[in-house]
Amino acid sequence: MDQERRGQWLRGVLDLCVLAALHRHESYGYELAQSLQAAGLGPIKGGTLYPVLLRLQRTGLVDARWRAGTSGPARKYYRLTESGARRLRQATSDWRSFATGVDTILPEVTTS
Template sequence: MDESWPGDWLRGVLETMALAVVSEGETYGYLIAARLAGAGMGTIKGGTLYPVLNRLERDGALASQWRQGEGGPGRKYYTITVAGRERFEQQRAQWQRFTERTSLLLRGEGNGVGHGNG
């Protein structure tokens, strides 16, 4: 089943997901989008993905290199930097804590703070 996720959910975690894919090895934009789609995230359009990749590169989290395509256009290949790996590890840990707490709350298993009628 192909999920259709709310756009704001995807935008909120797209940077972390892109870093996760690039942390697996050198890759380019189309393959990042394909990897995310294969992971069940749906179609991530270039107009959404490339600004994130450009920002990560500008921030020093990714490095890139243009390479001539074989019989086609050139491609910009991305690799994660040391700073990018640190950023990814921090974001991954934060996201895991956030989703754990959200899941508890949605299951009605919160710590009781904020319950009540006023």
């Protein structure tokens, strides 16, 4: 995949993907980046992820708290707030509607 296009798409959906990942369970930054990569989004650098987490925290969609680590330094864990869960439900509906429109416009392409 073209990396520039991937980056553009990712900027448009990263907030939604982070909210969805946190809906499953609370997580710290590195673990969250790993789960997003495992889901197929590719590598997410800290310089991209942490500003998103901070913005979501400032808008009340995500809550964060520090926890002592069992081996190593404390980690900042993020979790979805009730407001974040409401936003996730609405954004998921919006995304599905948008993606359906895109799928309708794109021609069927077969790979050879």
